[in-house]
Amino acid sequence: MIRSVLIFNQLGKPRLIKFYEQISASLQQDILREIHGLVAKRPDTLCNFLEGSRSIGGSDTRIVYRHYATLYFVFVADMSESELGIMDLIQVFVEALDRVFENVCELDLIFHFDEIHYVLSEVVSAGMVVETNLSEISRAVNEAKRQAKPDSDHPRLAINTLRRGFV
């Protein structure tokens, strides 16, 4: 299972911290710092996998990360996940963010830190993949967005809108 999803920039500033197990807030920050230390010094030509850090999981854990512009997207997973599968999942997650924010950049993530959580919850839940189909993900996110609009007149229509999407 995926144990944690982290987004931080090159300086180690957190943009998303999500853990799928009960871990205290201060330890979460420590883990983020440690992983940033491990990842940031690696040139892009090296592989995208690292053995788990001391504070999270040790050698039975894989850190799978991708580097996009100023940001690092890090998934920490146990040995039961396919590393390449996680790689692709990061790509799906980023593409989903891209659709929701239309050309996503670090600033979007800073000012909409709550929305990243909503997008992520459509991709990963309980440490497991929920959905990998981009249109399905953005449809779910946009529907929730529409509902959240203050002038949303027809909240009850939601079910039909969603159902239409499924074959």
Next chain:
Amino acid sequence: MAPMKGLTVFIADLRKCRSQEDEERRVNKELANIRTKFKENSLNGYNRKKYVCKLIYMSLLGHEVNIGHKEAVDLVNSTKFSEKQIGYLAASLLIPEGSELMRAVVSSLRRDLYDTNECIVCLALCAATNVATREIAESLTEDVVMLLLAPSGSPFVKKKAALCLLRLLRRFPESVKAQQWAARVIPYMGHRDVGVTLAVTSLVTALAQQQGDEMRKASTFAVRRLRSLVLDGERVADHVYYGVPAPWLQVKLLRLLQYFEPGEQRPELLGILRRIIDESQEAPRELQQMNAQYAVLFEAINLGIHVDVDQGLMHESALLLGRFITSRETNIRFLGLETMAHLAACIDSLEPIKRYQGVIVQSLRDRDVSVRRRALDLLYSMCDVTSAKAIVAELLRHMAIADATLREEMALKVAILTEKFATEYAWYVDVMMRLVSLAGDHMGDEVWHRIVQVILGNEELQLYACRIALQTLRAPVCHESALKVSAYVLGEFGHLIANAPGCAPLDQLKALQARLPAASLPARAVALTAVAKFTNLFPEIKNLCLRLLDRFRGALDAELQQRACEYYALATVESESLLPTVFEEMPPYPERQSALMSRLLSRETDTEDQRTWVVGGRDINRSRSTRKPAEEDSSAVGGKQETIQPTATSATAVAVEAAAPTSLDEPPAQTPEEQERVAKSRKHYARLLWESDGILYDGAEVQVGMMAQYKPPAARIGLFLGNKSAAAICDISIQAESSDKSGDLVIQQATDQDAVPDSLMPLGQARVFFDVRCHRVFPTAPTLRISYTLAGAPTVLELQLPVTAAHFMDPVTISVADFFARWKQLGESSIGESQAVLKTPFLASDADAVQWLRNVAGGMGFALIQGADAVPDNIVAVGIATTEAAGRFGCLMRVEPKPSHSLTRITIRATNPTLAKAVATNISMIFDAR
């Protein structure tokens, strides 16, 4: 979220902060502001949402936030979707699990799960998944199960419900009552929506690990779905990812199947795997496509290893992997090595992998540390007797240039491999000494502790170890740990080389002393102990040793000072027996699991999903699989009985009629392991014929140690039963009885001791004492019967107890003239003579064999008569055996070793023929076992 101006401004403010202090100040100011706002009752929903958002942002940046819990609950209860959304987010991020307010969150969850708006239901499911408290598991599981199983529910809800159950199941398996609904979710693996199938398969995978065989049916669904995706080209429209149909689902299904035995689905599975492997023969051009396709491929190989590791398919996979480990893509190299390590850990013949040994060794130099690590794991997994020397040599070569983070693990693995595959003692000692010199700084104490343990436990190693130890001390550079090992070894066995040129006691002491000034405190402490042992070992340099100890009596370090004072005092006490007793040679360590292995295995932590394999050779993976609970039950049918007869094949064996193994299911075939066990136990038995304590039996499940104290004609025997297995053993009974009813030997449990415990936890030890009285000289050793039950399987161990008439012997010193008079007298009557010519090949190879013979004679209770024989190597000894009813019997012994013929003649003359025979038998067994 509609933009909230206040929040945007706050975030922008924080971004402008130049230092951590600035940010801290800004946050504190805002926190104070929010506190006052929260106190006002007039707060509207919009503002509440805004402030809670600010709090979430602060906590993301790592600031401690412990307000806003109540406000989060208010938001959860709001009718507005946007407020509810933030409320649930805050509840999962800010409110601690044990808080009273969580209860309020749970009650609104219950309501929202039944909302008619599916978006709200999903929101609640997400929140329940994230929060996942025990209360949710206990009170909401049924509702969530219903959402998953409801025929009318949308896929949108179903997949989230499945994963919510998964989370609750993992956190509180006892609260969700999985057995009530587990079987009903399996059919949803065939749902037409790929998202639902994916989520349910994840749930089923977790259930399969907990419920075991009840989930078997899932494998049928998994195979069916795989076939349709891989072979039938099922159209999954939206889920084709760069040309690969639903790669995540394929991976998940392949993974799930690794938790089941393939059974009759094997042929079909192999067909599917073959197709996946065949299709990957040509490398995809595009990177994304390669990722997706290879993700499936690697998992397929992993499943292939599980299904049928020794099939041709796996040999083909090995070829494919061989190509991957030289790939230009670092990721593929990494995964190739990792998967190959899995293959190496399970495959019977390592040949297809060994072909790539050169490439793998090269990978130790890869520029990526992650790849280097995998290469190390693979080398460790693929090592066997034939390749051990080459691999260990390569690892040692890389140790010098390896990065610090990797070096410790490398050192540990080298130590384990060397011990496991050593076929020559010299090689073991050489490698280990080299290892501590190279990597001493990077490894824990357990490595050098282990070296000492191994040397103590293997007599054959000790002489060579001493030579190397002295060499090490004299080398220009001597590492800390190497110093400790050397000091310890010389302290114990320095006498073995004392006669060699340049190795005299004084030379040994000097070499040790020269290292002291530069050594660290712990190393000096170990060295001091060695010096103290020298006072006992080498009386000729006792004074020098004392002078050295005396110097350290004033050491600044408390530990050193204490040691020096105590050792000094010990060595100067006027007592002949104190020093030899205190510094008696250390007994071999009881064979427990090597500390190194536990260290290596402890690095594996419990992850939420069980691993299907671990890094390491086949044996460790096999033993893992046999530990599965399901198989433990099946092995419980029918008891087994092990009968160990240490004397079974010895030429002059004491005739022991062990109880016929009537309940033996299988014939007592001599499998190699059994032969080895019998040989081992014969060795243990022989050792105890001249040493007072040691191991009597060492099996896979239990170990029996023995300690004997003889006060002829009485003796007290202590037996120690240790549980080596991973489970508790119970119904323990330990009985000893004399082999005949004559009453010549009386053996019974001591009355002044606690009762033997009925059961023993893993690593636990029970002990029981027996009182023995020798009434008359008896011909046969008593029998020890230990029975216990492990995991429902009763086991009876029948051992011969090394207590013979010859044990009730005391040394007697008589003059040379007296000896010859008695020798002649007994020889004339020739009633009590026993003579044998024994093969003793060790005489030629071991310079100290004669000393060893003397030790044996001494250990058996004889006094050596000096100068009685013209040949200096011959041994002449006298002892007297005491019985309770028949009085005392003198016993004379002559041992004539002939190194040139590798033979030794022994002659025993005693006033009792049975006694003479017993002594002769014991000696021949001792020689045999050496």
